[in-house]
Amino acid sequence: WVIDLFLFGPEINASVNSFSALETTNKGAWTPIQAFDAERDMRDFLNKFPFIKNRFEVMADPEKRRVDANFTGTLPGLRTGVAIGFAF
Numbered sequence: 001w002v003i004d005l006f007l008f009g010p011e012i013n014a015s016v017n018s019f020s021a022l023e024t025t026n027k028g029a030w031t032p033i034q035a036f037d038a039e040r041d042m043r044d045f046l047n048k049f050p051f052i053k054n055r056f057e058v059m060a061d062p063e064k065r066r067v068d069a070n071f072t073g074t075l076p077g078l079r080t081g082v083a084i085g086f087a088f
Contacts, residue, residue, distance in 0.1 A: 004083040015075045019046075023065040030062040042067045051075050 021042065023030075030038065039060040046069055047053050056071040 002083075002085045002087045004085070006079065006081055006083075008078060008080055011077045011079045013075050013077050015071065015073060017071045019069045019071075021067045026065060030060070030065055032062070035060040035062040038067045042069055 019042075021038075023038070039058050042058050042060075046056055046058070052071050052073070052075070055073050056069050058067065058069045060067045
């Protein structure tokens with residue numbers, strides 16, 4: 001029998017993430033300038049995170065007043081846990 005205890009260690013994850021923001025204050029579609037501003041604000045926000053900086057797609061939907069961002073790639077992380085098994 002094997003008990004493996006890993007308390008705190010680094011890991012690399014394959015990640016697929018999506019983020020969506022919806023404006024609820026206005027009625028009606030965004031103008032092209034408003035859609036551009038919303039997309040730019042989303043890019044500025046996501047570029048603050050060093051591991052995903054400039055590695056995402058951002059799309060604005062003026063009709064729904066919504067901005068979507070998608071990320072696919074690797075991300076670092078920390079892990080902890082216990083594994084119990086049988087060695088033969």
